[in-house]
Structures are given as structure tokens and as C-alpha cells.
Amino acid sequence: MSRIASHLADLQLQIVKTCAKRRIFKHNVLFVAVSKRHPADSIREAYAAGHRDFGENQVQEALDKISQLSDLNINWHMIGVIQSRKCKDIAQHFDWVQSVDRLKVAQKLNQHREQDQSPLNVLIQVNLFGESQKAGVNAAECKKLAHEIMQLPRLKLRGLMALPPKQTDPQTQFQQFERIHSVYQELQAEYPQLDTLSMGMSGDYEPAILAGSTMIRLGTAIFGERD
Numbered sequence: 355m356s357r358i359a360s361h362l363a364d365l366q367l368q369i370v371k372t373c374a375k376r377r378i379f380k381h382n383v384l385f386v387a388v389s390k391r392h393p394a395d396s397i398r399e400a401y402a403a404g405h406r407d408f409g410e411n412q413v414q415e416a417l418d419k420i421s422q423l424s425d426l427n428i429n430w431h432m433i434g435v436i437q438s439r440k441c442k443d444i445a446q447h448f449d450w451v452q453s454v455d456r457l458k459v460a461q462k463l464n465q466h467r468e469q470d471q472s473p474l475n476v477l478i479q480v481n482l483f484g485e486s487q488k489a490g491v492n493a494a495e496c497k498k499l500a501h502e503i504m505q506l507p508r509l510k511l512r513g514l515m516a517l518p519p520k521q522t523d524p525q526t527q528f529q530q531f532e533r534i535h536s537v538y539q540e541l542q543a544e545y546p547q548l549d550t551l552s553m554g555m556s557g558d559y560e561p562a563i564l565a566g567s568t569m570i571r572l573g574t575a576i577f578g579e580r581d
């Protein structure tokens with residue numbers, strides 16, 4: 355077994371155990387492999403081990419990999435900051451955009467999603483802890499943006515993505531994730547079709563799952579340290 359395949363197997367087991375603690379079914383937690391700054395060959399290795407969802411945060415780097423790996427049936431997730439001039443490429447080459455944080459970006463993605471493609475899956479990136487260095491909207495802005503995205507026919511709003519402040523204490527991590535989960539639940543009360551809460555990375559995916567995450571994004575834990 356390759357190193358990447360064995361990391362994936364270990365993580366799958368760890369995720370099953372974590373889900374069992376809350377009596378969640380593991381298939382309700384999708385695990386996105388964040389391949390940014392790792393080569394296409396590493397993605398091929400994870401794919402050979404059965405992995406299908408990959409996340410990238412730089413458009414040009416992602417486009418290069420998408421073309422090198424066009425023989426594979428990958429679900430590509432955009433998880434990075436979005437510049438509006440990149441919206442056309444993003445809309446046409448990704449399956450999910452997790453980092454939508456303003457109407458202009460949503461409108462451009464909607465405008466450029468081709469008619470022969472299925473509607474683009476999007477998540478609103480929330481920033482509930484007032485971190486000005488990070489992208490994302492607060493709870494009130496999130497409701498407004500959700501309403502606006504619902505009017506855009508080429509986008510399919512699936513839920514929220516969050517990147518909370520880095521913490522080392524699992525209890526503090528859990529409390530932050532619970533707060534994000536409650537904003538998600540409020541939005542879901544209004545839009546019952548929402549089914550995705552993307553939160554949790556290599557260092558904190560366990561408390562994220564325990565607090566109700568349905569999608570975790572793991573890079574380092576699978577591929578090792580980035581340069």
C-alpha cells in the first residue's frame with residue numbers, strides 16, 4: 355500500500371470511530387482531500403485508493419491539475435479566495451465552490467456556468483469570529499446572501515463552509531464548531547434543501563464532526579506537509 359493510501363485508510367477508520375461516538379452514519383460525512391501544493395501524481399495515488407473529491411485553493415494550479423487528470427472522474431472543490439476575474443474558469447471547471455462570500459462572485463459564477471453542465475454546487479463561506487484577515491460573511495450577511503443565491507438558476511446552494519480561528523484545545527474547537535452549526539441550522543430551517551456544512555481540517559476534524567459537520571477538508575493528514 356502506498357503512503358497516501360495508508361493515510362487514507364487510517365483516516366477513514368478514524369472518521370468511522372468519530373461518527374460512532376455521535377451515532378452519525380459515516381456516509382453522511384464527506385471527506386474532501388485538499389491537494390493544494392501537492393503534485394497531480396499524488397492525486398492519482400489517492401484516486402487509485404478510491405478517493406473522488408479533491409480541493410484546491412489556487413485557480414491556475416487547479417486548472418493545470420484538472421487538465422493533467424482529465425481521464426479521471428474527480429469532483430473538484432474550489433476552497434480558496436475568489437477573484438471575480440477568475441469566476442469564468444471556476445464556474446466551468448469545478449463541481450463545487452465552497453468559498454462564495456459576496457453577491458458579485460455568485461452572479462458571475464451563475465453567468466458563466468454552461469447550460470449543458472448541472473447547476474454549480476455552492477457553499478457560503480462564513481466568518482463568525484470577526485477575523486478580518488479571512489474571507490467570509492457574518493450571520494446576518496449570510497442570510498441575505500443565501501436569499502440572493504437562491505434566485506440564481508445556475509447555482510445550487512448546498513450550505514455553509516467555515517474556517518474558524520485555529521485552536522489547540524479540542525473543547526474550544528468544539529464550541530466554535532457548535533456556533534457555526536447553529537447558524538447552519540437556522541438557515542436550514544428556512545431552506546430545508548440545504549445538506550452541507552463544510553468544517554474541520556487535519557487538526558480539528560474530530561470536534562467538527564461531533565458538532566455536526568457533514569464535510570471535512572483534509573490536506574496534511576493525507577499528503578503530508580506542504581512546501
Ligand SMILES: *Cc1c(COP(=O)(O)O)cnc(C)c1O
Nearest residue numbers: 388411433555556571572573574
Ligand atoms: C489548506 C486548507 C485545508 C486543509 O488544511 P490541512 O490542515 O492541511 O488539513 C482545508 N480548508 C481550507 C479552506 C484550506 O485552505
